[in-house]
Amino acid sequence: MLIKIGIAMLAFAANSVLCRLALAGQQIDPMSFSLIRVCSGAVVLLVLYLFSAQKTKIEWSVKNGFFLALYIVAFSLAYLHLDAGVGALLLFGTVQLSMVGYGLCHGEKINMRRGAGLCIAIIGILILLLPGAAAPNLVYAAIMVLSGIGWAMYSIAGKKMQNPLASTLANFVMAIPFVLLAYAVFYTKSFALPQGMLLAVLSGGLASSGAYVLWYVIVKQIDHVTASSVQLSVPCLAIMGGALFIGEVLSWRIIMSAIIVLVGIALVIRTIPDQTHAPSTLK
Template identity: 45%
Template sequence: MPAVAARPLPTLFLAGIAMLAFAGNSVLCRLALVNTGIDAASFTVLRIVSGAIVLWLLVGLRKRARPASGNWAGALALTLYAAAFSFAYIQLDTGTGALLLFGAVQLSMLAFGLVRGERLSTAATAGLVLATVGVLVLLLPGSTAPPLGSALIMLLSGLAWGAYSLLGRGAVDPLAETADNFLRSIPLVLLLALPFVGQIRWDATGALYAILSGAITSGLGYAIWYSALRGLGAMQAASLQLSVPILAAIAGVLLLSEPLSVRMLIAAVAVIGGLAIVLKARASKIRT
C-alpha cells in the first residue's frame, strides 16, 4: 500500500482540512458551553438542523439525481452521538473529550471486527490492549481525572458514532446518505430535547457556535472528508484520524487555557500509540 505521503497534494490538503473540522467540533462545543449562555440541548438541535441544511444544499447542487439512502437506524445513532457529545462537554476539557470519543469509536469498530471473526496479529493485539489501558488510565479516580459521568457519556457518544460508521459501510453515496440521516435526525433530536425544555437558554454567540459546528465543521467537514477519501486507502484514512484528539487538545490549550495533565498525556500516548500499532499491523496483514 502506498504511504500517505505519496498521495497527491490536493488529497492530503483536503484530508487535513477535514481533520481540522472534526477537531473543530470539539472546540466549538466546548467554547459554546463554557463561554456563552447556550445549553447542551439547544446546541445539539441547532447543530443537527444547520448540518442538515448545508448537507442537503450540497447534495442538491450536484447535477445528478439520487435516491434517498438514509435510514432510521443511522439517524438514531447520529442523534445519540450528537446529544451525548454535547452533554459530555459540559464538564470535559476539549482534548479529554476528543480522546475519549475517538478511542471509543475506534475500539468499538475493532471489537465489532473481532465479534465477526477477525483475527488480530500479536502486534495488533498488543496495540489494542495498550489503547484500552490508555482509556482506563484516563478514567481512574484521582485529582486530575475527568468527571466520571461526563466521561461515560462521551464514551457513549463514541459508541454511537462507531455504530453509525458501521451502519454506513459500503454506502454508494455517503454524502447523500449523511444528508438523509441528518434530516431524519431532526425530529429525533427535537424529541430528545423535550425533557430539557425548562432549561433551554441561549444567546447569539452560543447559537453562532452551534450553527458553525453543524454547517461548517460537520456539514462541510463531512463533504470535504468524503472527497478526500476517494484518494485514500482505508488504513490511511484511519491513520489520519489519529491526529484529531491531538489537534483538539492543542486548540483547547490555546483557546480555552485548558491544562494538559500528566494523566492526559500518558493516556493520549497509550490510546493513539496503541491504535497506530493496530492500524499498522492490519495494513501489513492486508499487504501480505
C-alpha cells in the first residue's frame, strides 16, 4: 500500500511541476493546458479500458465529472502566478481540511495524536500565507483553494466507485464538456506552442490518468483522514521539483512550512486509527 501511495504522490507532484513549467515559460495558456490534459487523459484511459481483461460496466456521473473539471481548470488558472510548491501546499492543505471535515461529519473519529498532527500540518499551511514579500498572490491562492475543494470532493466520491479504471474513464469523459465551456470563455486568450502541448499531454496522459486510477484504488482502502494527510507530502515533492526543473527560489518560509507539514503527516500516519470508526489502515 505504501508503495502505491508513493507512486500516486509522485504523479500528483509531477502535475504541479509540468503545469507550472508550461505556464511560467508561456508555452500555453491555462485553458488550453486544461483541455489537452483532460482529453489526453481520457484517450489513455480509454486505451487501458479497451485492453483490460475485465470490461466492467462504466459508471457515468455528471457530478464527478464536474468535480474533476473544477479541480483541473482552477489548478491551471492558479499556476499562472503561483510557484509549483506553493500551489501544491495550498491545494493539498485545502484537500486535507475538506476531507477531514467530511470524515468528521460522517462519523470518523480522531484521537489526540492524530488531531495534533492535523493541527501541525494546518499551521504549516498558514505560515505560508502570512503577509510578507514571499506571500503568494491572494487571488490566485483563492483559485487554488477552489481547485483543492474540487479534488477533495472527487477523492471522496472515489470511495463509492466499484471499478477504478472504468470510473476514472467516465469521469474524464464527463469532465471534457465542463473544461470546453471554460475554454470557450477564455478562447480569445488561447495559445499553445509545441512544448506547452507536450507538457499538457504528459500531465494528462501519464501523471493524471494512471495515477487517478491508482488513487481510486487507494482511497477505497483508507479512511478520509489518512487519505487527506498523505497528500500533504505532494507539496514537498513539488517544491523540490520546482527548484530542480523550473529554478524556483526556495525561501525559508517555504522550507519551514514544508517541514512542519511533513511532521504533521508523520503524526497522522504513524497513529493507528480506531478500527471501530475507520474502515482500514495503511499496510
